Amino acid sequence: MKFSTKTIHAAQPSEAETGAVVAPIFQTSTYQQQSPGVHRGFDYSRTSNPTRARLEGVLAALEGVEHAAVFASGLAAENAILQSYLNPGDEIIIPPDVYGGTHRLLHRVFQPKGTVVKVVDFSKLEQVEAAITPRCKILWLETPTNPRLLIYDIAAICRIAHRHNVLVVVDNTFATPLFQQPFSLGADIVVHSVTKYLAGHSDLIQGAVLAENAAIFEPIRYLQNSTGAVPSPFDCWLTLRGIKTLELRVLRHAQNAEAIAKALEQHPAVTRVYFPGLPDHPDHDIAARQMTGFGGIVSIEIDGTVDEARLFTSSRRYFILGESLGGVKSLICHPASMTHASIPPEERRKIGLSDTLVRLSPGIEASDDLVDDLLEGLNRLGEDCSTKKRIEAIAT
Ligand SMILES: Cc1ncc(COP(=O)(O)O)c(C=O)c1O
Structure with a gap:
Protein backbone atom coordinates (compact mmCIF):
# COMPACT_ATOMS: atom_id res chain seq x y z
CA MET A 1 0.00 0.00 0.00
CA LYS A 2 1.41 3.40 -1.00
CA PHE A 3 1.68 6.26 1.52
CA SER A 4 -1.43 8.22 0.47
CA THR A 5 -3.51 5.02 0.36
CA LYS A 6 -2.38 4.23 3.90
CA THR A 7 -3.53 7.65 5.09
CA ILE A 8 -7.06 6.74 3.94
CA HIS A 9 -7.27 2.98 4.42
CA ALA A 10 -4.75 1.73 6.99
CA ALA A 11 -6.52 0.65 10.19
CA GLN A 12 -9.64 2.51 9.06
CA PRO A 13 -12.26 0.01 7.83
CA SER A 14 -15.90 1.11 7.70
CA GLU A 15 -17.50 0.79 11.11
CA ALA A 16 -18.79 -2.75 11.76
CA GLU A 17 -22.21 -2.08 13.28
CA THR A 18 -23.63 0.48 10.82
CA GLY A 19 -21.26 0.48 7.85
CA ALA A 20 -20.44 4.16 8.47
CA VAL A 21 -17.57 5.01 6.13
CA VAL A 22 -16.17 7.35 8.73
CA ALA A 23 -16.12 5.64 12.10
CA PRO A 24 -17.85 7.53 14.90
CA ILE A 25 -16.09 9.17 17.80
CA PHE A 26 -16.25 6.67 20.62
CA GLN A 27 -16.86 9.29 23.27
CA THR A 28 -17.03 6.94 26.21
CA SER A 29 -15.02 6.42 29.35
CA THR A 30 -16.09 2.83 29.99
CA TYR A 31 -17.52 -0.29 28.30
CA GLN A 32 -20.17 -2.84 29.21
CA GLN A 33 -18.65 -6.18 30.22
CA GLN A 34 -20.39 -9.54 29.59
CA SER A 35 -19.19 -10.86 32.94
CA PRO A 36 -16.54 -9.46 35.31
CA GLY A 37 -13.30 -9.11 33.36
CA VAL A 38 -14.86 -10.41 30.12
CA HIS A 39 -15.22 -7.71 27.44
CA ARG A 40 -14.68 -7.02 23.74
CA GLY A 41 -11.16 -5.64 24.03
CA PHE A 42 -11.97 -2.34 25.72
CA ASP A 43 -12.61 -1.83 29.43
CA TYR A 44 -11.66 1.78 30.24
CA SER A 45 -10.69 4.63 27.89
CA ARG A 46 -7.47 5.61 29.66
CA THR A 47 -6.25 2.10 28.83
CA SER A 48 -7.67 1.97 25.32
CA ASN A 49 -10.39 3.49 23.17
CA PRO A 50 -11.54 2.47 19.65
CA THR A 51 -10.99 5.94 18.13
CA ARG A 52 -7.53 6.15 19.67
CA ALA A 53 -6.74 2.59 18.54
CA ARG A 54 -7.58 3.53 14.94
CA LEU A 55 -5.27 6.50 15.12
CA GLU A 56 -2.48 4.38 16.58
CA GLY A 57 -3.00 1.89 13.77
CA VAL A 58 -2.69 4.47 11.00
CA LEU A 59 0.34 6.18 12.59
CA ALA A 60 2.12 2.82 12.90
CA ALA A 61 1.34 2.09 9.23
CA LEU A 62 2.69 5.49 8.12
CA GLU A 63 6.00 4.98 9.94
CA GLY A 64 6.10 1.34 8.75
CA VAL A 65 6.13 -0.32 12.19
CA GLU A 66 3.92 -2.44 14.46
CA HIS A 67 3.42 -0.26 17.51
CA ALA A 68 2.17 3.24 18.28
CA ALA A 69 0.91 4.97 21.40
CA VAL A 70 -0.66 8.42 21.29
CA PHE A 71 -0.42 10.94 24.10
CA ALA A 72 -2.04 14.19 25.15
CA SER A 73 0.95 16.18 23.78
CA GLY A 74 4.30 15.74 22.10
CA LEU A 75 6.00 16.44 25.40
CA ALA A 76 3.90 13.81 27.20
CA ALA A 77 5.07 11.36 24.52
CA GLU A 78 8.70 12.41 25.10
CA ASN A 79 8.24 12.09 28.84
CA ALA A 80 7.02 8.49 28.43
CA ILE A 81 10.19 7.58 26.52
CA LEU A 82 12.50 9.28 29.03
CA GLN A 83 10.74 7.79 32.05
CA SER A 84 10.87 4.35 30.45
CA TYR A 85 14.57 4.37 29.71
CA LEU A 86 16.38 6.67 32.14
CA ASN A 87 17.20 5.85 35.75
CA PRO A 88 19.21 8.21 38.01
CA GLY A 89 22.83 8.20 36.86
CA ASP A 90 21.96 7.21 33.29
CA GLU A 91 23.10 9.39 30.42
CA ILE A 92 21.35 10.79 27.38
CA ILE A 93 23.15 12.54 24.53
CA ILE A 94 21.40 15.29 22.58
CA PRO A 95 22.50 17.81 19.96
CA PRO A 96 22.56 21.48 21.00
CA ASP A 97 19.48 22.52 19.06
CA VAL A 98 16.67 20.27 20.23
CA TYR A 99 13.21 21.85 20.57
CA GLY A 100 13.13 24.26 23.55
CA GLY A 101 10.54 22.18 25.41
CA THR A 102 12.68 19.05 25.07
CA HIS A 103 15.66 21.02 26.37
CA ARG A 104 13.57 22.19 29.36
CA LEU A 105 12.19 18.70 30.09
CA LEU A 106 15.69 17.22 30.12
CA HIS A 107 17.53 20.01 31.94
CA ARG A 108 14.88 21.13 34.42
CA VAL A 109 12.92 17.93 35.09
CA PHE A 110 15.17 14.93 34.45
CA GLN A 111 18.61 16.39 35.23
CA PRO A 112 17.70 17.41 38.82
CA LYS A 113 16.56 13.81 39.39
CA GLY A 114 19.94 12.42 38.38
CA THR A 115 19.90 12.08 34.60
CA VAL A 116 23.17 13.16 32.99
CA VAL A 117 22.40 15.23 29.88
CA LYS A 118 25.32 15.52 27.46
CA VAL A 119 25.12 18.03 24.64
CA VAL A 120 27.20 17.10 21.61
CA ASP A 121 27.35 18.33 18.01
CA PHE A 122 25.70 15.45 16.10
CA SER A 123 27.30 16.54 12.85
CA LYS A 124 30.67 15.49 14.38
CA LEU A 125 30.18 11.74 14.53
CA GLU A 126 33.51 11.05 16.26
CA GLN A 127 32.46 13.38 19.10
CA VAL A 128 29.15 11.52 19.44
CA GLU A 129 30.92 8.17 19.75
CA ALA A 130 33.50 9.58 22.18
CA ALA A 131 30.72 10.85 24.47
CA ILE A 132 29.12 7.42 24.87
CA THR A 133 29.86 5.66 28.17
CA PRO A 134 28.40 2.43 29.62
CA ARG A 135 25.77 4.62 31.42
CA CYS A 136 24.52 6.06 28.14
CA LYS A 137 21.00 4.84 27.33
CA ILE A 138 19.70 7.16 24.60
CA LEU A 139 20.92 9.20 21.64
CA TRP A 140 18.11 11.66 20.92
CA LEU A 141 17.90 13.74 17.78
CA GLU A 142 15.61 15.90 15.75
CA THR A 143 16.28 16.30 12.07
CA PRO A 144 15.62 18.76 10.51
CA THR A 145 16.32 20.74 13.65
CA ASN A 146 14.26 23.55 15.06
CA PRO A 147 14.70 26.38 14.09
CA ARG A 148 17.94 26.25 12.06
CA LEU A 149 16.96 23.20 10.00
CA LEU A 150 20.28 21.42 10.33
CA ILE A 151 20.20 17.82 9.12
CA TYR A 152 21.82 14.93 11.00
CA ASP A 153 22.76 11.61 9.40
CA ILE A 154 20.32 9.19 11.05
CA ALA A 155 21.85 6.00 9.61
CA ALA A 156 25.39 6.94 10.69
CA ILE A 157 24.22 7.90 14.20
CA CYS A 158 22.28 4.61 14.52
CA ARG A 159 25.37 2.60 13.52
CA ILE A 160 27.39 4.29 16.27
CA ALA A 161 24.66 3.91 18.90
CA HIS A 162 24.03 0.26 18.16
CA ARG A 163 27.75 -0.59 18.48
CA HIS A 164 27.31 0.49 22.13
CA ASN A 165 23.79 -0.92 22.72
CA VAL A 166 22.32 2.57 22.96
CA LEU A 167 18.78 3.37 21.77
CA VAL A 168 18.23 6.00 19.08
CA VAL A 169 15.15 8.20 19.39
CA VAL A 170 14.28 10.37 16.38
CA ASP A 171 11.84 13.26 16.67
CA ASN A 172 10.26 13.12 13.21
CA THR A 173 7.90 16.05 13.71
CA PHE A 174 9.45 18.39 11.14
CA ALA A 175 10.02 15.85 8.38
CA THR A 176 6.79 13.84 8.82
CA PRO A 177 6.71 10.16 7.80
CA LEU A 178 6.03 11.31 4.22
CA PHE A 179 9.51 12.79 3.83
CA GLN A 180 11.54 10.71 6.29
CA GLN A 181 11.29 7.11 7.49
CA PRO A 182 13.68 6.90 10.48
CA PHE A 183 13.03 3.18 11.14
CA SER A 184 14.34 2.29 7.68
CA LEU A 185 17.56 4.13 8.69
CA GLY A 186 17.92 2.17 11.94
CA ALA A 187 16.02 4.24 14.56
CA ASP A 188 14.60 2.35 17.56
CA ILE A 189 11.92 4.83 18.59
CA VAL A 190 10.21 7.68 16.74
CA VAL A 191 8.42 10.47 18.54
CA HIS A 192 6.05 13.06 17.09
CA SER A 193 4.40 16.26 18.09
CA VAL A 194 1.18 15.22 16.32
CA THR A 195 0.06 18.79 17.02
CA LYS A 196 2.00 19.86 13.91
CA TYR A 197 1.77 18.40 10.39
CA LEU A 198 0.09 15.11 11.31
CA ALA A 199 -3.02 16.79 12.72
CA GLY A 200 -2.28 19.73 10.47
CA HIS A 201 -4.95 22.31 11.28
CA SER A 202 -3.66 24.06 14.44
CA ASP A 203 -6.68 22.83 16.35
CA LEU A 204 -5.34 20.30 18.86
CA ILE A 205 -2.34 19.21 20.94
CA GLN A 206 -1.17 15.59 20.70
CA GLY A 207 1.92 13.37 20.63
CA ALA A 208 2.89 9.86 19.57
CA VAL A 209 5.60 7.28 20.22
CA LEU A 210 6.31 4.52 17.70
CA ALA A 211 8.45 1.42 17.76
CA GLU A 212 8.92 -1.79 15.80
CA ASN A 213 10.32 -3.91 18.61
CA ALA A 214 7.66 -5.15 21.08
CA ALA A 215 10.09 -5.23 24.00
CA ILE A 216 11.18 -1.63 23.37
CA PHE A 217 7.55 -0.52 23.04
CA GLU A 218 6.12 -2.37 26.06
CA PRO A 219 7.21 0.16 28.76
CA ILE A 220 5.80 3.01 26.66
CA ARG A 221 2.37 1.38 26.46
CA TYR A 222 2.56 0.64 30.18
CA LEU A 223 3.28 4.30 31.00
CA GLN A 224 0.57 5.53 28.61
CA ASN A 225 -1.98 3.81 30.84
CA SER A 226 -0.30 4.14 34.20
CA THR A 227 0.50 7.86 33.97
CA GLY A 228 -2.62 8.59 31.92
CA ALA A 229 -1.57 11.47 29.62
CA VAL A 230 -3.97 10.29 26.90
CA PRO A 231 -5.77 12.41 24.30
CA SER A 232 -9.56 12.65 24.08
CA PRO A 233 -11.42 10.51 21.53
CA PHE A 234 -12.52 13.71 19.75
CA ASP A 235 -8.92 14.90 19.34
CA CYS A 236 -7.99 11.45 17.99
CA TRP A 237 -10.85 11.67 15.50
CA LEU A 238 -9.70 15.13 14.38
CA THR A 239 -6.21 13.77 13.79
CA LEU A 240 -7.62 10.82 11.82
CA ARG A 241 -9.44 13.34 9.66
CA GLY A 242 -6.32 15.50 9.29
CA ILE A 243 -4.14 12.56 8.31
CA LYS A 244 -6.35 11.78 5.31
CA THR A 245 -4.89 14.86 3.58
C1 LIG B 1 10.18 19.19 17.15
C2 LIG B 1 9.21 19.22 18.28
N1 LIG B 1 9.13 18.17 19.11
C3 LIG B 1 8.26 18.15 20.14
C4 LIG B 1 7.44 19.22 20.40
C5 LIG B 1 6.50 19.18 21.57
O1 LIG B 1 5.19 18.88 21.14
P1 LIG B 1 3.85 19.44 21.84
O2 LIG B 1 3.86 20.91 21.72
O3 LIG B 1 2.78 18.76 21.04
O4 LIG B 1 3.89 18.99 23.27
C6 LIG B 1 7.47 20.33 19.55
C7 LIG B 1 6.58 21.48 19.79
O5 LIG B 1 6.73 22.53 19.21
C8 LIG B 1 8.38 20.32 18.46
O6 LIG B 1 8.49 21.37 17.62
Missing part, protein backbone atom coordinates in the same frame (compact mmCIF):
# COMPACT_ATOMS: atom_id res chain seq x y z
CA LEU A 246 -1.38 14.56 5.02
CA GLU A 247 0.35 13.92 1.71
CA LEU A 248 -1.51 16.67 -0.16
CA ARG A 249 -0.87 19.18 2.60
CA VAL A 250 2.77 18.37 3.23
CA LEU A 251 3.63 18.49 -0.47
CA ARG A 252 2.04 21.93 -0.67
CA HIS A 253 3.77 23.14 2.51
CA ALA A 254 7.08 22.02 1.01
CA GLN A 255 6.40 23.75 -2.35
CA ASN A 256 5.58 26.97 -0.53
CA ALA A 257 8.68 26.69 1.67
CA GLU A 258 10.89 26.21 -1.37
CA ALA A 259 9.32 29.17 -3.20
CA ILE A 260 9.86 31.38 -0.14
CA ALA A 261 13.46 30.21 0.39
CA LYS A 262 14.31 31.00 -3.24
CA ALA A 263 12.53 34.36 -3.19
CA LEU A 264 14.27 35.55 -0.01
CA GLU A 265 17.74 34.13 -0.67
CA GLN A 266 19.07 37.26 -2.38
CA HIS A 267 17.06 39.85 -0.46
CA PRO A 268 19.29 42.63 0.98
CA ALA A 269 17.42 42.61 4.31
CA VAL A 270 18.06 38.87 4.77
CA THR A 271 21.54 37.77 5.78
CA ARG A 272 20.81 34.06 5.74
CA VAL A 273 18.12 31.63 4.64
CA TYR A 274 17.96 28.22 6.32
CA PHE A 275 16.24 25.67 4.09
CA PRO A 276 17.73 22.20 3.48
CA GLY A 277 16.48 22.22 -0.11
CA LEU A 278 18.87 25.02 -1.10
CA PRO A 279 22.01 23.52 -2.69
CA ASP A 280 24.27 25.73 -0.54
CA HIS A 281 22.69 24.54 2.73
CA PRO A 282 25.59 22.83 4.58
CA ASP A 283 23.62 19.58 5.02
CA HIS A 284 21.87 19.57 1.65
CA ASP A 285 23.52 16.31 0.55
CA ILE A 286 22.48 14.40 3.67
CA ALA A 287 18.95 15.79 3.33
CA ALA A 288 18.78 14.73 -0.32
CA ARG A 289 19.93 11.22 0.67
CA GLN A 290 17.77 10.55 3.70
CA MET A 291 14.63 12.56 2.93
CA THR A 292 12.22 12.45 0.01
CA GLY A 293 11.32 16.12 0.42
CA PHE A 294 12.96 19.03 2.22
CA GLY A 295 10.14 19.88 4.60
CA GLY A 296 7.87 22.84 5.04
CA ILE A 297 9.82 25.20 7.30
CA VAL A 298 12.13 28.08 6.36
CA SER A 299 14.08 30.23 8.81
CA ILE A 300 15.71 33.54 7.99
CA GLU A 301 18.14 35.90 9.66
CA ILE A 302 17.02 39.50 9.40
CA ASP A 303 19.65 42.18 8.75
CA GLY A 304 18.47 44.47 11.49
CA THR A 305 17.85 44.82 15.18
CA VAL A 306 15.87 42.53 17.45
CA ASP A 307 13.10 45.12 17.46
CA GLU A 308 13.00 45.12 13.67
CA ALA A 309 12.80 41.33 13.63
CA ARG A 310 9.99 41.43 16.18
CA LEU A 311 8.13 44.12 14.21
CA PHE A 312 8.50 42.09 11.01
CA THR A 313 6.95 39.04 12.68
CA SER A 314 4.04 40.97 14.13
CA SER A 315 2.99 42.91 11.03
CA ARG A 316 2.42 40.24 8.37
CA ARG A 317 -0.85 39.84 6.53
CA TYR A 318 -1.00 36.07 6.09
CA PHE A 319 1.64 34.79 8.49
CA ILE A 320 -0.02 34.71 11.87
CA LEU A 321 2.36 35.43 14.75
CA GLY A 322 2.12 32.40 16.98
CA GLU A 323 3.82 29.38 18.48
CA SER A 324 3.66 26.07 16.61
CA LEU A 325 4.00 25.08 12.96
CA GLY A 326 2.65 22.66 10.41
CA GLY A 327 -0.91 23.99 10.16
CA VAL A 328 -2.82 24.91 6.98
CA LYS A 329 -2.65 28.58 7.99
CA SER A 330 0.80 30.16 7.78
CA LEU A 331 2.55 30.89 11.07
CA ILE A 332 5.54 33.07 11.88
CA CYS A 333 7.58 33.03 15.03
CA HIS A 334 10.48 34.78 16.76
CA PRO A 335 12.13 31.77 18.46
CA ALA A 336 14.33 33.80 20.84
CA SER A 337 11.27 35.28 22.53
CA MET A 338 8.82 32.44 21.88
CA THR A 339 9.56 28.72 21.27
CA HIS A 340 13.15 28.88 22.53
CA ALA A 341 12.71 31.49 25.28
CA SER A 342 13.15 28.76 27.92
CA ILE A 343 16.78 28.31 26.73
CA PRO A 344 19.01 30.87 28.50
CA PRO A 345 20.36 33.62 26.14
CA GLU A 346 24.01 32.52 26.47
CA GLU A 347 23.00 28.93 25.55
CA ARG A 348 21.05 30.26 22.58
CA ARG A 349 24.10 32.18 21.39
CA LYS A 350 26.28 29.06 21.76
CA ILE A 351 23.96 27.07 19.50
CA GLY A 352 23.86 29.83 16.89
CA LEU A 353 20.27 30.87 17.54
CA SER A 354 20.43 34.60 17.04
CA ASP A 355 17.88 37.12 18.30
CA THR A 356 17.11 38.19 14.72
CA LEU A 357 16.22 34.72 13.49
CA VAL A 358 12.65 34.36 12.27
CA ARG A 359 10.98 31.00 11.65
CA LEU A 360 8.33 30.63 8.96
CA SER A 361 5.82 27.83 8.72
CA PRO A 362 4.10 28.44 5.40
CA GLY A 363 0.58 27.05 5.27
CA ILE A 364 -1.18 25.83 2.14
CA GLU A 365 -2.19 29.26 0.85
CA ALA A 366 -1.11 30.42 -2.65
CA SER A 367 2.67 30.76 -2.65
CA ASP A 368 2.57 34.15 -4.45
CA ASP A 369 0.47 35.64 -1.67
CA LEU A 370 2.88 34.33 0.97
CA VAL A 371 5.99 35.51 -0.87
CA ASP A 372 4.46 38.96 -1.48
CA ASP A 373 3.53 39.29 2.19
CA LEU A 374 7.12 38.55 3.25
CA LEU A 375 8.70 40.74 0.55
CA GLU A 376 6.48 43.64 1.52
CA GLY A 377 7.77 43.55 5.11
CA LEU A 378 11.38 42.88 4.08
CA ASN A 379 11.41 45.72 1.55
CA ARG A 380 10.41 48.09 4.29
CA LEU A 381 13.20 46.69 6.47
CA GLY A 382 15.52 46.72 3.45
CA GLU A 383 14.97 50.45 3.00
CA ASP A 384 15.85 50.96 6.67
CA CYS A 385 18.86 48.64 6.33
CA SER A 386 20.27 50.45 3.32
CA THR A 387 19.76 53.81 5.06
CA LYS A 388 21.55 52.39 8.12
CA LYS A 389 24.43 51.14 5.94
CA ARG A 390 24.71 54.51 4.19
CA ILE A 391 24.88 56.28 7.55
CA GLU A 392 27.50 53.80 8.77
CA ALA A 393 29.52 54.27 5.57
CA ILE A 394 29.44 58.06 5.94
CA ALA A 395 30.47 57.76 9.60
CA THR A 396 33.55 55.60 8.84
